[in-house]
Amino acid sequence: MAVDKFVSRHIGPREEDIQEMLKVIGVQSLDELIDQTVPANIRLEKPLNLSNGLTEREYFRKILKIAQKNKVFNTYIGMGWYDTITPAVILRNILENPVWYTSYTPYQAEISQGRLEALLNFQTMVCEMTAMPLSNSSLLDEATAAAEAMHMMYSLRSRAQEKAGANVCFVDELIWPQTLDVLITRAEPLGIELKIGNFKDAEVAENWFGAILQYPNSNGEIVDYSGFTSMAHSKGCKVAVATDLLALSLLTPPGEWGADIVFGSSQRFGVSMGYGGPIAAFFATRDEFKRDIPGRIIGVSKDVNGKNALRLALQTREQHIKREKATSNICTAQALLATMAGMYAIYHGPEGIQAIAERVHNIALLLAREITKLGYTQLNKKHFDTIRIALPRHVKREDIEWLSLDLEMNFRYFANGQVGLSVDETTNIEDINWILEVFAKAANKPVPVIDSIADDRSVDDDIKRKSKFLTQEVFSKYRSETEMARYIKRLEKKDISLVHSMISLGSCTMKLNAATEMLPLSWIEFNGIHPYVPKNQAMGYHEMMEELRRDLAEITGFEDVSLQPNSGAAGEYAGLLVIREYHKSRGESHRNVALIPSSAHGTNPASAAMAGMKVVVVPCDDFGNIDVEALRIKAEEHKNDLSCFMVTYPSTHGVFESSITQMCEIIHQNGGKVYMDGANMNAQVGLTNPSRIGADVCHLNLHKTFAIPHGGGGPGVGPICVAKHLVEFLPAHSVMNNGHVGIHAVASAPWGSASVLTITYGYIKMLGADGLTEATKIAILNANYIAARLKDNYGILYTGENGRVGHEMILECRHLKTAAGISETDISKRLMDYGFHAPTLSFPVHGTLMVEPTESESKEELDRFVDTMNAIFDEIKEVETGVADATDNVLMNSPHTAEMLTANEWTHPYSREKAAYPLEWLRENKFWVPVGRVDNAWGDRNLFCTCEPLESFK
Numbered sequence: 001m002a003v004d005k006f007v008s009r010h011i012g013p014r015e016e017d018i019q020e021m022l023k024v025i026g027v028q029s030l031d032e033l034i035d036q037t038v039p040a041n042i043r044l045e046k047p048l049n050l051s052n053g054l055t056e057r058e059y060f061r062k063i064l065k066i067a068q069k070n071k072v073f074n075t076y077i078g079m080g081w082y083d084t085i086t087p088a089v090i091l092r093n094i095l096e097n098p099v100w101y102t103s104y105t106p107y108q109a110e111i112s113q114g115r116l117e118a119l120l121n122f123q124t125m126v127c128e129m130t131a132m133p134l135s136n137s138s139l140l141d142e143a144t145a146a147a148e149a150m151h152m153m154y155s156l157r158s159r160a161q162e163k164a165g166a167n168v169c170f171v172d173e174l175i176w177p178q179t180l181d182v183l184i185t186r187a188e189p190l191g192i193e194l195k196i197g198n199f200k201d202a203e204v205a206e207n208w209f210g211a212i213l214q215y216p217n218s219n220g221e222i223v224d225y226s227g228f229t230s231m232a233h234s235k236g237c238k239v240a241v242a243t244d245l246l247a248l249s250l251l252t253p254p255g256e257w258g259a260d261i262v263f264g265s266s267q268r269f270g271v272s273m274g275y276g277g278p279i280a281a282f283f284a285t286r287d288e289f290k291r292d293i294p295g296r297i298i299g300v301s302k303d304v305n306g307k308n309a310l311r312l313a314l315q316t317r318e319q320h321i322k323r324e325k326a327t328s329n330i331c332t333a334q335a336l337l338a339t340m341a342g343m344y345a346i347y348h349g350p351e352g353i354q355a356i357a358e359r360v361h362n363i364a365l366l367l368a369r370e371i372t373k374l375g376y377t378q379l380n381k382k383h384f385d386t387i388r389i390a391l392p393r394h395v396k397r398e399d400i401e402w403l404s405l406d407l408e409m410n411f412r413y414f415a416n417g418q419v420g421l422s423v424d425e426t427t428n429i430e431d432i433n434w435i436l437e438v439f440a441k442a443a444n445k446p447v448p449v450i451d452s453i454a455d456d457r458s459v460d461d462d463i464k465r466k467s468k469f470l471t472q473e474v475f476s477k478y479r480s481e482t483e484m485a486r487y488i489k490r491l492e493k494k495d496i497s498l499v500h501s502m503i504s505l506g507s508c509t510m511k512l513n514a515a516t517e518m519l520p521l522s523w524i525e526f527n528g529i530h531p532y533v534p535k536n537q538a539m540g541y542h543e544m545m546e547e548l549r550r551d552l553a554e555i556t557g558f559e560d561v562s563l564q565p566n567s568g569a570a571g572e573y574a575g576l577l578v579i580r581e582y583h584k585s586r587g588e589s590h591r592n593v594a595l596i597p598s599s600a601h602g603t604n605p606a607s608a609a610m611a612g613m614k615v616v617v618v619p620c621d622d623f624g625n626i627d628v629e630a631l632r633i634k635a636e637e638h639k640n641d642l643s644c645f646m647v648t649y650p651s652t653h654g655v656f657e658s659s660i661t662q663m664c665e666i667i668h669q670n671g672g673k674v675y676m677d678g679a680n681m682n683a684q685v686g687l688t689n690p691s692r693i694g695a696d697v698c699h700l701n702l703h704k705t706f707a708i709p710h711g712g713g714g715p716g717v718g719p720i721c722v723a724k725h726l727v728e729f730l731p732a733h734s735v736m737n738n739g740h741v742g743i744h745a746v747a748s749a750p751w752g753s754a755s756v757l758t759i760t761y762g763y764i765k766m767l768g769a770d771g772l773t774e775a776t777k778i779a780i781l782n783a784n785y786i787a788a789r790l791k792d793n794y795g796i797l798y799t800g801e802n803g804r805v806g807h808e809m810i811l812e813c814r815h816l817k818t819a820a821g822i823s824e825t826d827i828s829k830r831l832m833d834y835g836f837h838a839p840t841l842s843f844p845v846h847g848t849l850m851v852e853p854t855e856s857e858s859k860e861e862l863d864r865f866v867d868t869m870n871a872i873f874d875e876i877k878e879v880e881t882g883v884a885d886a887t888d889n890v891l892m893n894s895p896h897t898a899e900m901l902t903a904n905e906w907t908h909p910y911s912r913e914k915a916a917y918p919l920e921w922l923r924e925n926k927f928w929v930p931v932g933r934v935d936n937a938w939g940d941r942n943l944f945c946t947c948e949p950l951e952s953f954k
């Protein structure tokens with residue numbers, strides 16, 4: 001083995017293992033397997049035109065040089081991003097800790113109690129700060145949260161409003177420009193009319209279903225919206241409020257003056273700016289809207305033993321059930337960042353957060369006072385952290401600008417020449433003196449010297465928060481680093497992540513997230529940069545992103561890439577809007593039908609509906625393939641209004657359908673475009689590509705194929721890659737020129753979650769052209785090896801023409817249910833007793849398990865998984881043959897907790913040993929599941945979504 005080659009660290013099986021695995025599969029060589037798997041007509045003729053793989057050390061030096069091209073200035077731009085201090089205990093134990101960053105979305109509650117508790121803390125923190133009763137556990141960013149709020153208010157219209165066609169959403173003019181940008185994007189396809197104006201002059205009309213305000217507003221001013229809110233309510237118009245969590249520790253929270261929805265960014269709670277992201281947005285609302293809230297809610301329930309246990313509540317898999325009728329397409333949603341923000345609140349507690357806020361406020365007051373003394377006018381009557389300054393006649397804005405840049409500071413400049421300053425928890429005396437130096441010198445005045453920050457003034461009494469917040473015990477217990485680290489460790493011990501065992505979730509690609517790829521995230525040159533700084537301070541970012549765009553274009557065969565969307569589903573939405581805009585540009589805006597196969601992921605129809613499209617479902621045949629004839633008929637039937645076809649390739653059934661090019665042709669012949677969902681790109685890279693199969697646009701899940709970790713449900717990055725004819729429609733941004741001039745923004749930040757792009761960049765640079773292709777081949781090898789070893793017991797539901805699976809497979813489990821009464825859920829829970837996370841459950845086919853091993857798993861780990869699945873199969877056989885009890889058996893009672901196994905009383909017909917140590921290696925390495933099987937229905941009937949004392953759940 002070449003010890004310095006990254007590919008040999010990224011890929012699991014060793015050369016000798018590969019030979020053995022090929023034998024089991026029944027082929028002579030890896031190339032023969034690939035030839036049998038990937039149809040010849042779509043194979044690439046040339047290798048990828050990418051650089052050769054770097055060693056980890058070479059890459060480290062390269063990325064360090066790139067980082068040094070970013071200039072970290074003190075930035076007072078505000079506008080939704082603020083410098084913050086990530087407590088080192090959180091940085092080290094969460095952001096840099098693979099247990100937290102490699103775990104999956106907590107669908108399997110029993111082995112996810114740690115991150116579920118962390119996210120419940122986040123929800124509780126949001127409810128407390130906003131004074132709202134219900135919060136979800138994070139959205140993609142503030143601007144998309146605003147769009148979700150608008151959409152939710154629209155869905156909540158009364159019958160009468162619907163009948164009367166109430167379709168106007170009022171937006172106060174003083175919201176962040178990027179929020180307005182995304183609202184414009186979202187409103188139009190849904191037929192929502194935005195009315196932008198000043199709330200003070202607004203007359204709420206009958207056709208207004210909602211209003212969106214910002215508190216403090218985009219000038220930084222705190223205004224009283226209570227009168228407007230009452231007036232809106234009296235006309236049946238709901239009110240959503242964008243806000244700042246830190247400010248709410250001092251200000252009367254919107255929940256106390258009548259807001260229906262409160263949302264915003266939790267970034268300044270210890271999550272770095274990262275040139276725009278990733279950050280977690282929050283979204284809180286009234287209890288009565290619980291069934292309409294977008295995204296996920298963590299709720300409290302019980303396990304089988306009556307012990308409190310957490311799980312995802314209500315609309316967990318909302319899109320899969322409601323599909324195009326879903327209230328949103330949110331799936332991956334910044335969970336890791338929400339976890340960090342929640343931990344920040346825990347570490348500081350109410351008094352710490354209030355102290356930070358008071359200090360920030362006092363600095364803003366001090367600056368206002370001193371700058372006024374220099375002859376400037378501070379315009380905000382009441383403010384928290386932001387002042388807006390009008391310059392005296394003799395002072396030029398340009399002077400302020402160059403003087404501040406000279407001292408390595410960035411201010412906000414309004415179009416009318418005024419200057420904005422937003423301070424934050426990192427601002428200190430030295431910084432204050434520098435700021436004052438700029439204003440003094442520009443005004444030709446002596447430079448004042450400040451030597452202390454008075455912390456004696458709070459906000460005025462009429463706007464001051466009187467209510468207590470963060471009163472739950474968790475927010476007062478962990479003040480010392482020792483206690484905090486132990487709390488994080490206690491939670492972490494409850495969860496299965498990639499450092500425990502393989503996570504074979506089909507369609508999720510739980511591959512290695514290499515440490516070298518992750519390390520630069522902690523560097524200030526990447527995480528300390530505000531997205532609106534002048535481009536010449538972010539040259540490292542731009543060099544990295546340009547190269548990444550070029551590489552992703554090469555990998556997909558497309559012309560250009562937008563890095564803006566923050567998740568796969570956000571990519572779907574953006575890609576569909578691009579197609580929509582293309583049709584519009586050709587005078588064919590009536591083209592609005594999206595053909596979507598029945599096997600599609602639920603986000604596909606949900607995204608199509610959000611893009612204003614009508615979903616027409618295309619069936620699959622008995623072999624799991626899209627029924628080409630049905631597709632042809634539907635495409636022809638809709639040829640006058642066909643917009644697009646959304647297809648996942650290889651299919652969600654894990655098969656490379658050889659008819660894919662034919663399907664794309666049919667769509668093109670009927671005037672439509674092809675959108676390829678790139679969730680399964682891990683089976684394509686270097687072998688084929690979306691352009692080759694005939695698609696026009698695709699999204700990539702960088703958090704699957706390209707090594708960004710899942711973080712318990714995000715960060716995600718879903719760039720869209722497009723063919724030449726669609727480039728002009730890629731999403732632009734209202735504040736920064738991001739190089740594209742097409743549709744309005746789909747995310748807050750111009751380049752989306754820029755900081756984690758370094759991970760994908762590292763992945764591509766270290767694997768290089770050969771390594772990337774090798775990774776794809778091994779992903780296919782690993783899947784076919786598992787299929788070969790499990791096919792006799794379980795059966796593989798779908799295979800390609802040569803009997804091969806792609807990079808994943810669907811294990812048939814329905815016959816086991818019929819024969820022994822054991823369901824796919826029982827198998828999933830029993831896997832936990834063996835220390836494994838379940839494969840994807842009942843998607844895309846009910847009653848089955850979808851397994852995707854990825855290239856990173858070694859033969860040894862694959863064998864351990866297969867042996868486990870076969871041992872479980874034997875346990876099922878025991879039930880079927882009557883050797884084990886039909887209901888009181890190891891499967892139905894799984895998972896078994898230590899508490900259950902060590903109880904004085906043991907009434908089951910099988911032994912404790914069989915329950916705990918069914919295979920020998922478990923004696924060496926046992927994961928102890930913290931709770932027994934969780935009762936989902938109980939939790940939905942008794943919805944608790946905050947971390948109240950345990951008694952409240954009784």
Ligand SMILES: Cc1ncc(COP(=O)(O)O)c(C=O)c1O
Nearest residue numbers: 331332507567568569601679716
């Ligand atoms: C096939 C497919 N499409 C879309 C998505 C949605 O991607 P994201 O979770 O990044 O929004 C997924 C996620 O699992 C998927 O498997």
